[in-house]
Amino acid sequence: MSDGDYDYLIKFLALGDSGVGKTSFLYQYTDGKFNSKFITTVGIDFREKRVVYKSTGPDGSSGKGQKIHMQLWDTAGQERFRSLTTAFFRDAMGFLLLFDLTNEQSFLNVRNWMSQLQIHAYCENPDIILCGNKCDLSDQRMVSETEARELAEKYGIPYFETSAANGQNVNQAVEVLLDLIMKRMERCVDKSWIPDGTVRANGPSNPDISESSERSKCAC
Amino acid sequence: MPQAADTINLGFLSESERENILKVLQRDEELRQAEDQRVRKLRTELQDVKRKGAKRGDESYSQRSCGRCLEPLSRLALFPRQCKMCHHHICQKCQTVLPDGSWLCSVCIKESDLKKRTGDWFYDQRVNRFITTPAHDLVRISLRKPPNKRETTGEALMKSTEIKLDPPTPVPRARQKNPTTDKSQSSENSGSVASRESFESKPRSDIESENASISTSTTENKCGHVTPDRPRKEKTPSRSSLAGSSVSSLTIPAKTDVVSVDGSSETNAVSEVKQVSPSPELDVDRLFKKSIKRAPKPQEHVSTLDLRDRRETLEAPMGNRSQSVPGLDIKEDEEEDEDIDSLVSFHKRSLASSSSSLHSSKTTLGSMMSIYSEAGDFDSVEVSGEVVFSIIYDEHTQSLQVFIKECNELAYGDASRQLSNPYVKCYLLPDKSRQSKRKTSTKRNTINPVYNETLKYSISRTQLFTRSLLISVWHHGRLSRNTFLGEVEIALDCRDLDSPYEDRVVLMAKSASAVPASPFAQYKGELVISLKYITPTKTATEKSKGKKAATEEGGELHVLIKEAKNLIAMKTGGTSDSFVKGYLFPVTAKTTKKKTPVVKKNLNPHYDHIFVYKGLALDQMKEMCLELTVWDREAMLSNEFLGGVRLSSGKGTVKIGKEEVVMDSLGEEVSLWEKMMQYPGSWAEGTLPLRSTMGKGK
The missing domain is CATH 2.60.40.150 (C2 domain)
Incomplete structure (x- = not known):
């Protein structure tokens, strides 16, 4: 699995309250399976998956397929592991923020997770997908789709109603995140020849207008 | 700004949880090693493409030939010919059209592609936020070390032992296997100390030369019982193995990974190394006991220790030192080594001329190889x-x-x-x-x-x-x-x-x-830096990367040493403890010398350190030359040169000490320096390939 025959290594990380289904979500994504038994994640874990990414050009045409090796970090939602899990935020290129549609508190905590991400991720506005998980349990639903969408809009991130149990929207969510990352990657590299105040020789772009602007737009 | 501490408190974890996490980290390590190998391959490819084009970065070449293949350019061509990234004029063959219809030259396309494939786009951004180790390192260290407690030597030893058992650094296995990491032969002796020092082609501080001599004497004391003359190959195998084992008695057994240098063999402890138990506590015991108990073993004439086993072998900090026992190499090298010989004599000459610069003249000295060839110190x-x-x-x-x-x-x-x-x-x-x-x-x-x-x-x-x-x-x-x-x-x-x-x-x-054509022929890794010139009128307080740099009267040159990538491993275990040293010429040598802190056990160290040179006028910069050199810190011995860059306008000469030295900056070294002068007040950032020697190449 870990031979070097791929074009990109993309690292994602799933986060959210304990029991919202992060592990199940990733298990469904990588293996297409579901285990209803709840096994709490000890600290951290990761799963891997190879996919082929086809970039879509501005005209909608799809380019050459690129082999992606995905490393999907799974984190413990439990508070006691917090210092450990947040340390791993910095290594991830994109994030899957999950909450449980049947648990309102997990939805309210999305805000906290977002601020945790702002502090610990590689930049202040990393790519994040919000996932309301367990959408198959419609009779127990506590969070409406509308309020979830509103929150996602507020943060300017995509929202998906997912089910790790039946696989609904699981692939889509990850694919959208991958697409965001690949596009961001292009932008980061593209930027390097656009002379907009940033001066570079051959290095990465590093706008240094001021500390604050750099933070807020994350150089991308 | 998140300022992650050195460690995080993980004391709350139970034993099984710890183990679980370590297992995950181990899997991650494997993945990262495969990744590092892949990245290294990609970088080599880029180096190859780059080498084909003679013009790099510098726009001042003739516009009549292609900047990549050097073929003459047709005057009738209708397409835009200047690559928008490197601004070279490029022939059609060397252009690669992008999906949006624009194009880049073959090198730039490769470079930006590499930035994506290697994940550099990500790391380059992250470095703006964190002056810290990656999570896996942080967690690994935190798992071992009781936080907020001063370490005793024993603990430090144990820590390093444990760390070696599950290698924490993102060192690709490939590099560990690489013979260049073979520490056994890099044992310093006065000869190479001298040569390395002089390589730097700049006045050296007395402290360092002192260091060198101190180290020689101290280590010699330590190994008083070592047979003074190196076991020569003419000697009987049993004799040499005896001598060898007396050497390794002050070495940690696992560290005696001596690969035969010239046919003569030091005994090595292959068998012992392989028995090393994974239990840290036990290993520490062994560290001390075994090294004494070990009985001399008859060895093959040529002995090798598979370097791959290093991952499993234990390492103690002392090992590094005792491995480079002086006296083992000196004699032989001074007598027999034509290259070392020449370097020594060079050093003596340069010392005599009161400048330890290797380049006492304007002669072109490309590399080790050319040094001794050109020195003509052989018939x-x-x-x-x-x-x-x-x-x-x-x-x-x-x-x-x-x-x-x-x-x-x-x-x-x-x-x-x-x-x-x-x-x-x-x-x-x-x-x-x-x-x-x-x-x-x-x-x-x-x-x-x-x-x-x-x-x-x-x-x-x-x-x-x-x-x-x-x-x-x-x-x-x-x-x-x-x-x-x-x-x-x-x-x-x-x-x-x-x-x-x-x-x-x-x-x-x-x-x-x-003879390598240029100091860049040998890949030594890269250095990521940013330069900024601050004009004297600007009095605002500059804040950059979380570090305050107050401006005073007179212009300032800020040099942000971000990180180095793919450094050569100098220490056993496939790592280096590196730091960057900077000199700005021509100013009195001492005052411009700057150093970053040492980043330990990392071939991709993040320094995030700023050198500030004050009282500089912008026009002066054209005549100046900034040398940044990366060194492997060796506590008791002289530091090892890992590579360097020379930033300048690439024209004219600069006075270093008493000598006029040609500013031979090339490619990115020139363009970055020029960008810095062109846009005062903004950071010019670049990734520069490290020169394998600071000798004046062509």
Whole structure:
């Protein structure tokens, strides 16, 4: 699995309250399976998956397929592991923020997770997908789709109603995140020849207008 | 700004949780190693593409030829010809059209592609936020160390032992296997100390030379019982193994991974290394006990320790030092090594001229190789004869074995006395350092020497296709200089290494191609830096990367040393403890010397350190030259040179000490410097390939 025959290594990380289904979500994504038994994640874990990414050009045409090796970090939602899990935020290129549609508190905590991400991720506005998980349990639903969408809009991130149990929207969510990352990657590299105040020789772009602007737009 | 602490408190974890997490980290480590190997390959590819185009970065070349393939450009071409990234004029063949219809030149497209594929786009951004280790390192360390407690030496020892058991650093396995990491041969001696110091081509602080001499004496004291003269190959195997083991008695057994240098063999503790138990506590015990108990073992004439086992072997900080026991190498090297010899004499000369600059003149000195060739510190004769050898790759020991059978009809090294004392020397190119040098014994008074000796390189098979083997024959002048008798270079990429067929190759004179064309020919990794010139009028307080740099009267040059990538491993375990040193010329030497803190056990260290040079006018910068050199910190010995960059306008000369030195900056080194001058107040950032030598290349 870990031979070097791929074009990109993309690292994602799933986060959210304990029991919202992060592990199940990733298990469904990588293996297409579901285990209803709840096994709490000890600290951290990761799963891997190879996919082929086809970039879509501005005209909608799809380019050459690129082999992606995905490393999907799974984190413990439990508070006691917090210092450990947040340390791993910095290594991830994109994030899957999950909450449980049947648990309102997990939805309210999305805000906290977002601020945790702002502090610990590689930049202040990393790519994040919000996932309301367990959408198959419609009779127990506590969070409406509308309020979830509103929150996602507020943060300017995509929202998906997912089910790790039946696989609904699981692939889509990850694919959208991958697409965001690949596009961001292009932008980061593209930027390097656009002379907009940033001066570079051959290095990465590093706008240094001021500390604050750099933070807020994350150089991308 | 998140300022992550050195460690996080993980004391709350239970034993099984700890183990669980370590297992995950281990899996991650494996993935990262594969990734590092892949990235390294990509970087080599880029280096190759880059090398093909002579013009790099600098726009001032003739616009009539393509900046990449150097073919003349047609005047009638209708397409836009200037690459928007590097601004070179590019012929159509070297343009790559992007999906949006625009194009880039072959190098720039490769560079931006690499930035994506290697994940550099990500790391380059992250470095703006964190001055910290990656999570896996942080967690690994935190899992071991009780937080907020001063370490005792014992703890430190244990920590480093444990760390070695599960290697924490993102060091690709490939590099660990690489013979360049072979510390055993990099044992410093005064000769190479001198040479390395002088390499830097700048006045040295007394402290450092002091260090060097102190280290020599202290280590000599430590190993008072070591047989003073190195076991020579002429000696009986049992003798040499005895001497060898007395050496390793002050070394940690696992560290005696001595690969035979020149046929003579130090004993090594292969068997012991392999028994090392994974329990840290136990290992620490062993560290001390075994090294004393170990009985001398008769060894093969040539012994190798598979470097891959390093991952499992334990390491103690002391090991590094005791490995470079002086006195083992000095004598031999000073007597026999034509290159070291020349370097020593060079150093003496340069010392005499009260400047330790190697470059006492404007002569072009490209590299180690050219240094001794150009120094002419060897005699040469009309080359004749042939060398008979075979090369196989031994899967079992993961090593390349070069069997030197014999030479026939060699030239006389000492023509007047019709005498030759020939020996054969090998380098596994492109590594031309002492670490890749292997020698046979010297045969007395013969032009048809029979060696039947095997020279071994521990290296993974996959790495071999980029290497070639340089076999040279030398006459050992007992009292005079050594004489070059001929050489052959064998490419390993298309050679069948599974059947030991005997090759008979006619010796050649030194070819021009044997001399690396530039200091960049050898890949030493990269340095990521940002430059900013702050004009005197600006009095605002600049805040950058979380560090405050107050501006005063007069312009300032800020040099942000971000990180280095893919440094060469100098220490056992495949790591280096590196720091960056900066000099700005021509200012009085001492005041411009700056250093970053040492980043330990990391081949991709993040320094995030700013050098501030004050009181500079913008016009002055054109005449100035900034040298940044990366060093491996060696506590008791002299530091090892890992590479460097020279930033300047690339024109004219600069006074270093008393000497006028050509500012030979190339490519990015020039363009970055110019960008800095062009846009005062903003950071000019670049990734610069490290020079393998600070000698003035072409």
